[in-house]
Amino acid sequence: MSRRPIAVFDSGLGGLTVVKALQKNLSNESIIYFGDTARVPYGNKSQALIQEYSEEITEFLIDKQAKMVIVACNTASALALNHLKQRFEIPLIGVIEPGAEAARSVTQSKHIGIIGTLATIRSEAYERALLNLDNTILTTVRACPLFVPLVEEGWLEGEVTIQIAETYLAEMISDNIDTLILGCTHYPLLIPVLEKVVGEKIRIVDSAETTAKYAAKWLQELDLLTKDSSHGSLENYVTDLPVRFRRVARRFLGREIDHVSTVHLS
Amino acid sequence: MSRRPIAVFDSGLGGLTVVKALQKNLSNESIIYFGDTARVPYGNKSQALIQEYSEEITEFLIDKQAKMVIVACNTASALALNHLKQRFEIPLIGVIEPGAEAARSVTQSKHIGIIGTLATIRSEAYERALLNLDNTILTTVRACPLFVPLVEEGWLEGEVTIQIAETYLAEMISDNIDTLILGCTHYPLLIPVLEKVVGEKIRIVDSAETTAKYAAKWLQELDLLTKDSSHGSLENYVTDLPVRFRRVARRFLGREIDHVSTVHLS
Numbered sequence: 244m245s246r247r248p249i250a251v252f253d254s255g256l257g258g259l260t261v262v263k264a265l266q267k268n269l270s271n272e273s274i275i276y277f278g279d280t281a282r283v284p285y286g287n288k289s290q291a292l293i294q295e296y297s298e299e300i301t302e303f304l305i306d307k308q309a310k311m312v313i314v315a316c317n318t319a320s321a322l323a324l325n326h327l328k329q330r331f332e333i334p335l336i337g338v339i340e341p342g343a344e345a346a347r348s349v350t351q352s353k354h355i356g357i358i359g360t361l362a363t364i365r366s367e368a369y370e371r372a373l374l375n376l377d378n379t380i381l382t383t384v385r386a387c388p389l390f391v392p393l394v395e396e397g398w399l400e401g402e403v404t405i406q407i408a409e410t411y412l413a414e415m416i417s418d419n420i421d422t423l424i425l426g427c428t429h430y431p432l433l434i435p436v437l438e439k440v441v442g443e444k445i446r447i448v449d450s451a452e453t454t455a456k457y458a459a460k461w462l463q464e465l466d467l468l469t470k471d472s473s474h475g476s477l478e479n480y481v482t483d484l485p486v487r488f489r490r491v492a493r494r495f496l497g498r499e500i501d502h503v504s505t506v507h508l509s
Numbered sequence: 510m511s512r513r514p515i516a517v518f519d520s521g522l523g524g525l526t527v528v529k530a531l532q533k534n535l536s537n538e539s540i541i542y543f544g545d546t547a548r549v550p551y552g553n554k555s556q557a558l559i560q561e562y563s564e565e566i567t568e569f570l571i572d573k574q575a576k577m578v579i580v581a582c583n584t585a586s587a588l589a590l591n592h593l594k595q596r597f598e599i600p601l602i603g604v605i606e607p608g609a610e611a612a613r614s615v616t617q618s619k620h621i622g623i624i625g626t627l628a629t630i631r632s633e634a635y636e637r638a639l640l641n642l643d644n645t646i647l648t649t650v651r652a653c654p655l656f657v658p659l660v661e662e663g664w665l666e667g668e669v670t671i672q673i674a675e676t677y678l679a680e681m682i683s684d685n686i687d688t689l690i691l692g693c694t695h696y697p698l699l700i701p702v703l704e705k706v707v708g709e710k711i712r713i714v715d716s717a718e719t720t721a722k723y724a725a726k727w728l729q730e731l732d733l734l735t736k737d738s739s740h741g742s743l744e745n746y747v748t749d750l751p752v753r754f755r756r757v758a759r760r761f762l763g764r765e766i767d768h769v770s771t772v773h774l775s
Contacts, residue, residue, distance in 0.1 A: 361752045392658040486627045
């Protein structure tokens with residue numbers, strides 16, 4: 244039997260940060276990445292629409308023989324993961340629980356800040372996941388709708404980006420959080436700016452790394468890890484080849500992307 | 510025969526600035542507004558996809574008995590208007606030619622700046638329209654991908670917005686343009702900031718008002734203006750009811766929006 248791939252999907256290309264973490268932790272696994280670039284961003288869409296899109300994509304990935312689907316999009320994890328779990332039997336992982344788990348293991352003061360898209364923040368999914376782990380944890384949350392376009396524009400540093408980050412984070416800094424969850428796959432690219440703004444006392448947690456480790460652990464438990472010892476492949480599917488695609492993809496993956504196909508859903 | 514409506518469509522809600530201008534100029538006309546909010550933004554999508562979406566929407570509007578379709582989205586005007594004209598017989602108006610005409614009538618130095626989304630700027634549609642009017646006109650162009658999210662976030666003033674505008678407009682200001690075309694329906698809301706940044710010597714042109722006048726003139730020539738003397742109605746269709754819909758809609762229309770239906774295309 245040929246090596247079945249792990250599938251990762253996101254609304255756009257931000258989920259490539261999860262692919263990068265998977266390749267580091269599970270270099271023999273083959274990966275399929277699906278970026279719904281025709282319909283990005285999900286962060287300001289309704290729950291019904293996000294569920295519909297996520298379902299279509301999961302069906303596509305199952306057709307591609309995926310052995311596990313990782314919902315790398317925080318918005319889709321927050322608003323559609325349970326919906327998907329009810330509909331599909333394939334192992335499904337979101338990024339919210341791994342992110343919450345990572346933050347819980349880091350926090351000392353038990354006061355955690357959460358940033359994400361409008362839809363993710365409104366869903367309160369991170370608060371619920373954290374309270375499930377420890378009901379004495381306090382949270383301060385803030386939607387940061389300008390961070391995604393800043394990353395896509397490539398303004399990863401500089402005065403404007405710092406000022407926007409200061410505006411978004413002022414309240415949680417004065418609330419004395421000691422841990423900050425980056426609840427969006429675009430945000431890891433802003434870590435240098437965010438570190439400047441929050442200072443050394445606040446630890447920044449991104450879910451890409453923890454999610455990859457969750458995936459590895461679960462695949463092992465299910466005895467689904469590949470036995471093949473050669474390097475795995477990466478295939479990419481997008482719903483539209485957008486303007487500046489390669490430049491943005493390179494930013495997330497840390498190297499050139501190839502094997503890209505454009506597919507049309509529904 | 511009942512009053513047939515003028516249809517206006519945009520990728521999102523920015524085209525409501527054109528609706529506002531139509532209501533001012535043609536208060537007896539009924540209007541249908543279509544905002545493709547499930548698939549907004551168009552500005553970083555491929556031409557093929559923008560043409561496909563525009564075609565679906567135009568079919569929907571023709572089914573609704575529209576007597577004219579105004580493509581209020583600059584990106585769709587730039588990339589899909591000719592495609593639509595080949596496929597449909599209904600009178601079709603974009604915003605590029607009216608915007609170019611307005612700028613030509615204002616400029617003294619014949620050096621015009623153009624700002625818009627990535628896709629609009631890449632299409633060079635404004636340059637072509639201006640050169641068609643006067644081939645001695647010079648242009649300086651700049652894509653401003655952060656302006657749409659700034660408007661949707663409601664950051665219509667303040668230091669950050671000014672700095673972003675300064676970054677985007679620096680080159681055209683030093684190039685001595687005397688006229689600036691706002692090549693995106695979101696941008697009129699930034700006029701106060703843009704005026705601060707460009708100073709008094711540069712005239713700002715937005716196409717909403719000129720487009721409404723074009724529509725009035727053409728309807729009159731075709732003898733399609735309504736004979737009804739009562740106030741026209743406004744019906745709104747969106748493809749998704751997004752988070753913060755009413756607040757954003759109010760910002761563009763200048764008052765509360767009602768009669769909104771959600772429709773599912775394709």
